[in-house]
Amino acid sequence: MGIPQFTMKQHPKKIIVVLLSGGFIFALGCFILLYFAGQKLVAQTHSDSQYLLSQVDDGVEESVRVLTKLNNLNFTTCNEANLLAMRRMLFDAKFAIDIGYFKNNTLICTTGAGMLENPLPDNQPDYIVNKNKPSQIGIRFESDLYLLLFTKRPLKVLIIRQGNYNLILKSEVFDPKIIVTPNWQVFYKESENLFHLAGQTGIHNNIKSNDYLHYETNITCSNNNRNYCVALYLPWDVFFADNRQLFIISFILICLVSISCGLLVDEHLTTRRSIVSRIRRGLKSGNFYWVYQPIVNLQSGKIIGCEVLARFKDDYGVLTPDQFIPILRQINLTWSFTKIMINTVLNELESAEQLPSGLKVSLNIFPCDVEQGNVLSLPKIAGLMQSKFVICLEITEDEYLDSTIAHGYFKTLIESGFRLSLDDFGTGYSNLKNLHNLSFHQLKIDRSFVQDIATEGLKASMIPNIMELVHKFGYTCVAEGIETTEQEVILKEAGVHYGQGWKYGRPMPILEFKEYIARSIK
Numbered sequence: 001m002g003i004p005q006f007t008m009k010q011h012p013k014k015i016i017v018v019l020l021s022g023g024f025i026f027a028l029g030c031f032i033l034l035y036f037a038g039q040k041l042v043a044q045t046h047s048d049s050q051y052l053l054s055q056v057d058d059g060v061e062e063s064v065r066v067l068t069k070l071n072n073l074n075f076t077t078c079n080e081a082n083l084l085a086m087r088r089m090l091f092d093a094k095f096a097i098d099i100g101y102f103k104n105n106t107l108i109c110t111t112g113a114g115m116l117e118n119p120l121p122d123n124q125p126d127y128i129v130n131k132n133k134p135s136q137i138g139i140r141f142e143s144d145l146y147l148l149l150f151t152k153r154p155l156k157v158l159i160i161r162q163g164n165y166n167l168i169l170k171s172e173v174f175d176p177k178i179i180v181t182p183n184w185q186v187f188y189k190e191s192e193n194l195f196h197l198a199g200q201t202g203i204h205n206n207i208k209s210n211d212y213l214h215y216e217t218n219i220t221c222s223n224n225n226r227n228y229c230v231a232l233y234l235p236w237d238v239f240f241a242d243n244r245q246l247f248i249i250s251f252i253l254i255c256l257v258s259i260s261c262g263l264l265v266d267e268h269l270t271t272r273r274s275i276v277s278r279i280r281r282g283l284k285s286g287n288f289y290w291v292y293q294p295i296v297n298l299q300s301g302k303i304i305g306c307e308v309l310a311r312f313k314d315d316y317g318v319l320t321p322d323q324f325i326p327i328l329r330q331i332n333l334t335w336s337f338t339k340i341m342i343n344t345v346l347n348e349l350e351s352a353e354q355l356p357s358g359l360k361v362s363l364n365i366f367p368c369d370v371e372q373g374n375v376l377s378l379p380k381i382a383g384l385m386q387s388k389f390v391i392c393l394e395i396t397e398d399e400y401l402d403s404t405i406a407h408g409y410f411k412t413l414i415e416s417g418f419r420l421s422l423d424d425f426g427t428g429y430s431n432l433k434n435l436h437n438l439s440f441h442q443l444k445i446d447r448s449f450v451q452d453i454a455t456e457g458l459k460a461s462m463i464p465n466i467m468e469l470v471h472k473f474g475y476t477c478v479a480e481g482i483e484t485t486e487q488e489v490i491l492k493e494a495g496v497h498y499g500q501g502w503k504y505g506r507p508m509p510i511l512e513f514k515e516y517i518a519r520s521i522k
C-alpha cells in the first residue's frame, strides 16, 4: 500500500524559517566576505606602503652613497675630472637624474648642463637637515624645478645636498605602477613637522583628520630611517575594481550557498513534517493518545464496554487513523505502537477507580502482529492479565488471518483469558472461512452496513444473514457506526446484541469517559 497523499495546510512559519535561514547565511556570507575584503584591503595598503618605503630607502641610500663618494674625491673646483666623476656616478645611479657641483654655495656645473655660464647661488638653509646627523644630507622638495637642461619642462623633484654636491631625484621615481594605491604621499617627519617629498600633498593630513575610513589608510615610517614615512589612502571602489572578479565570484557563491541552505532547510522541514517522520517522532514524543468510545447493550441501553481508539496530534496538526494506521504498517512499527497503546490505556484505566469491573475494553490489534506472533507476548503483560476489565482484542479482517499459525496463536490468547472480536466484518477477506477456522467470540458489523440502512441498500439487506451466522457460531455481535434511532431499532430487531456509535457517544478522553460511566450508572 502506498503512503496516502496528505495535503497538510502549509505551515506559515515554514516559509519564514526558510527565508530567515537563507537570509542568515547570506548575511553571514556577506559579513565574512566583507571581513576578508577588509583584511585584504588593509594588507594591500600595508604592502603598498612597504613597497613605497623600500623605494624611498633605496633612493636615500643611493643619494648618500653617490654624494659621499663624490665629496670624498675632494675636488675644489668643477673641472673635466670632476664632471667625469659626477657623470660616472650618475650613469650608475637608478634614481638620480642630475648631479651638480657647488663652490661657495654657488652651483657652477651640473652633469646635464656642464659648466654654467651663469652660476646659481643655493640656499643651504632651505634644506631639511636631520638634526641628529647634520653632516649627512639635506633634502628639499621642489614642486616645479626647471632643470637647467630642460628649461621648458618643470619637474617635481627632490634636491638632495651634501657638501659640495647636490643630486636631483625625480619624485615620480617612487611611483611604481605595481602598487594598487593611487593616493600616496612620501614625507619627511621631524618631531611634529612634516615635509612633503613625493606623491600627493595633503594625504597625511586628510588621514589624520579622519577624512577616510580607517582600513582604507596606512601611515608607516621606514625602519632604516624613521624620518622617511609614507601615508596612503586606498579607496574601497579602487580596491573593488582591482578585485572585481574575485568579489563577483564570491558574491555569486554566497548567493548560491544561501539559496542551497534555504532549500536544505525547506527539505529538512518538509521531511520533519512528512507523515512518516511525524509518526516516528510521535511514537517517541508521546504525540499519540487514546480515546474511549462507549459500547452499549442494545436491549437494555446499558453501557457494557468501550473501544479504545488512537488519536495523533503534534505541532503540525492532527493525523487521523486512516492516515497513520497504514503507515505504521508500512514502516513496521505496529507492535511498538500497540505496546505504547497497552501501557497508556492500562495506566489510564487503572487510575479510574469508578469504572466497573467486568467492563469490556476492546483494543485494536494489527493482523500483521498476529501473523508475526507478537501477540503471544500479550499474556506476559501483568497489567493485562490482572486487569479487572474484560480485555477484548479486535482484529480487523485481513489476508494474514487466514492461516493455521493464527489459529494456534488465537488459541493461546483465548486460553489466557482474552476475548477475540473480528472487526469490520464484511469488508475484508474470506469472511466465512475466517468465521469457520478462527475461534472468535464476537463479530463486529462494519459501519458501512449500518449506514446502508437509511437507503435500504444491499449491505443493509445482508444484516439478517450475518445474524444467522452469528447465531450459528454462537458469537455475540456488535454493530458499529450507529448514529440514528432508526438504525438502532432495525439492528435491535435483527437481534444485534451491542451497539457502538455517535448515538451513544463519540470517542472521548478518559476523564470524560469516567464522567460518562458515572452518569450512566446512576
Ligand SMILES: Nc1nc2c(ncn2[C@@H]2O[C@@H]3COP(=O)(O)O[C@H]4[C@@H](O)[C@H](n5cnc6c(=O)[nH]c(N)nc65)O[C@@H]4COP(=O)(O)O[C@H]3[C@H]2O)c(=O)[nH]1
Binding pocket: 293, 308, 309, 310, 311, 320, 321, 322, 325, 341, 364, 365, 366, 394, 396, 423, 424, 447, 480, 481, 482, 483, 500, 501, 502, 503, 507
Ligand atoms: N461515521 C461514524 N463513525 C463512527 C461512529 N462511531 C464510531 N465511529 C468510528 O468508527 C471507527 C471504529 O473503529 P474501527 O472499526 O475499529 O476502525 C478503526 C481501527 O481499525 C483503526 N484504529 C483506530 N485506533 C487504533 C488503535 O489504537 N490500534 C489499531 N490497531 N487500530 C486502530 O482505525 C480505524 C478508524 O478509527 P477511527 O477513525 O477512530 O474511527 C472509529 C470511530 O471513530 C459513528 O457513529 N459514525
